[in-house]
Amino acid sequence: MRSTTLHQSSQEFMNLEDRYGAHNYHPLPVVLTKGEGVYVWDVEGKRYYDFLSAYSALNQGHCHPRLVNALVEQASNLALTSRAFYNDQLGPYEKYVTEYFGFDKVLPMNSGAEAVETAIKLCRKWGYERKGIPNGEALIVVCGQNFHGRTTTIISFSSDPDAKGHFGPYTPGFISIPYNDLEALRKVLEENGNKVAGFLVEPIQGEAGVFVPDNAFLAGAAELCRTHQVLFMADEIQTGIGRTGSLLAVCGNCTCEGHCERQEATYIRPDVLILGKALSGGMYPVSAVLADDAIMGVIKPGQHGSTFGGNPIASHVAMEALEVLRDEKLTQNARRLGKLFRQRMQKLVDHSDLLVLVRGRGLLNAVVINDSPESSTAWDICVLLAKNGLLAKPTHGNIIRFAPPLVMTEEQLMECCDIIEQTFREYVMP
Numbered sequence: 302m303r304s305t306t307l308h309q310s311s312q313e314f315m316n317l318e319d320r321y322g323a324h325n326y327h328p329l330p331v332v333l334t335k336g337e338g339v340y341v342w343d344v345e346g347k348r349y350y351d352f353l354s355a356y357s358a359l360n361q362g363h364c365h366p367r368l369v370n371a372l373v374e375q376a377s378n379l380a381l382t383s384r385a386f387y388n389d390q391l392g393p394y395e396k397y398v399t400e401y402f403g404f405d406k407v408l409p410m411n412s413g414a415e416a417v418e419t420a421i422k423l424c425r426k427w428g429y430e431r432k433g434i435p436n437g438e439a440l441i442v443v444c445g446q447n448f449h450g451r452t453t454t455i456i457s458f459s460s461d462p463d464a465k466g467h468f469g470p471y472t473p474g475f476i477s478i479p480y481n482d483l484e485a486l487r488k489v490l491e492e493n494g495n496k497v498a499g500f501l502v503e504p505i506q507g508e509a510g511v512f513v514p515d516n517a518f519l520a521g522a523a524e525l526c527r528t529h530q531v532l533f534m535a536d537e538i539q540t541g542i543g544r545t546g547s548l549l550a551v552c553g554n555c556t557c558e559g560h561c562e563r564q565e566a567t568y569i570r571p572d573v574l575i576l577g578k579a580l581s582g583g584m585y586p587v588s589a590v591l592a593d594d595a596i597m598g599v600i601k602p603g604q605h606g607s608t609f610g611g612n613p614i615a616s617h618v619a620m621e622a623l624e625v626l627r628d629e630k631l632t633q634n635a636r637r638l639g640k641l642f643r644q645r646m647q648k649l650v651d652h653s654d655l656l657v658l659v660r661g662r663g664l665l666n667a668v669v670i671n672d673s674p675e676s677s678t679a680w681d682i683c684v685l686l687a688k689n690g691l692l693a694k695p696t697h698g699n700i701i702r703f704a705p706p707l708v709m710t711e712e713q714l715m716e717c718c719d720i721i722e723q724t725f726r727e728y729v730m731p
């Protein structure tokens with residue numbers, strides 16, 4: 302019998318996870334029980350601003366009423382059919398999402414890693430059947446410090462020893478170049494171009510610590526890919542859906558109000574677009590791979606799939622989540638608030654030895670702490686931030702990512718900046 306959970310303390314819940322769960326995460330010591338918009342509450346009733354947003358899955362905020370409603374409505378009507386049959390949600394969703402992002406076709410999956418796996422399989426198949434690469438020899442170029450998920454194939458091209466160590470043997474067929482290094486990409490393509498099927502890249506590297514590449518990098522990479530007949534594959538699982546102040550990070554400074562205007566000069570169109578996380582507003586695991594017919598056409602019945610991929614709940618919720626993004630102008634809000642946030646943080650950086658720099662775009666930002674990546678400084682600051690009512694997490698030792706839900710108001714953001722300022726001051730002079 303399950304014992305009653307009434308009035309259990311944070312410590313008791315943490316003990317349970319510690320005792321019965323695999324130790325594959327190291328969470329901040331806070332136990333959450335409720336979320337609403339930009340806020341979460343712990344089991345003791347303390348309220349926090351959420352500045353992680355479940356790694357940017359919660360762009361639309363916690364428990365958005367329209368998403369809750371969409372979920373409940375569809376869950377009580379039809380939850381799962383498998384793809385053995387048609388359902389009345391998938392088709393409308395496929396039409397909606399392809400028009401929203403401007404591609405011919407979508408392949409629906411669930412988790413981000415699955416969508417990346419799907420893109421890799423699609424890319425390889427395209428390489429053999431369209432580009433004419435000899436079977437079994439296709440290469441995909443990736444970037445150092447990447448994060449694309451946790452499957453065996455994906456960690457095979459990770460440069461993070463924790464992600465990769467003792468999980469081999471690894472999947473071959475990947476070449477890694479330094480991120481933001483156009484010349485390295487040029488060299489690899491000139492040397493192996495006829496065997497390279499794709500280039501897989503995060504337009505901004507989120508997990509690595511919010512590394513924003515030079516303006517010329519993505520455009521140059523897309524151009525090189527075109528020249529060498531290589532698929533340019535953008536992993537926008539974290540950067541997409543308004544997070545960086547444009548619908549997609551590959552939209553650059555596009556001001557299209559969330560409607561992707563493909564004539565926009567700054568838009569760098571990927572051949573393969575990978576989405577996840579906020580595609581469902583964090584309500585349900587929904588991911589997708591988008592591409593045009595000339596690419597997606599290589600996948601035939603029986604060659605790829607997922608029991609839950611494209612299920613009615615996922616389809617229904619994702620449509621609503623994208624509609625919310627547009628209706629509430631969250632992309633524009635992210636852009637506006639992002640500038641204010643970086644201005645405030647820049648002042649802190651200018652006046653503190655503790656901080657090296659602030660960087661980011663839209664509401665995907667990071668502050669680099671003046672300490673070694675092995676130090677516990679960033680972690681200790683995050684614990685102190687939590688005490689002061691704001692939840693954020695270090696990415697790589699000395700980097701703290703700040704990524705609140707995009708439904709935040711300016712007033713709330715200013716209060717959060719005050720909390721962050723106050724916390725840094727408190728850390729230096731306790």
Ligand SMILES: *Cc1c(COP(=O)(O)O)cnc(C)c1O
Nearest residue numbers: 412413414448449450536538539
């Ligand atoms: C989170 C993330 C993934 C993996 O998504 P999961 O849903 O955790 O499998 C892949 N790529 C990027 C850029 C991500 O941020």
